[in-house]
Amino acid sequence: MARRTQITLSEAQYARLKDESERTGASLSELVRRAIEDSYGLPRMDDARSALQDSFGAWGDRDFDGAKYVERLRRGMARRLAE
Incomplete structure (x- = not known):
């Protein structure tokens, strides 16, 4: 079920939204929904995969034994827990 809401934007915010709407052809409402989803929605699988891929090998230049580090x-x- 969709909910209808009303928001107040500054002139600058409205102008940016309107410009983006004209550039992309998306409605103002669609742009607001996308912004909310991007800011507060669940991470998309593509984004999660990309983050994992980007982090692969990040510590490759470090000279240490991972098992010893974890231990x-x-x-x-x-x-600390015993204290």
């Missing part, structure tokens, strides 16, 4: 973190956490 060191766990020991520190166990000590």
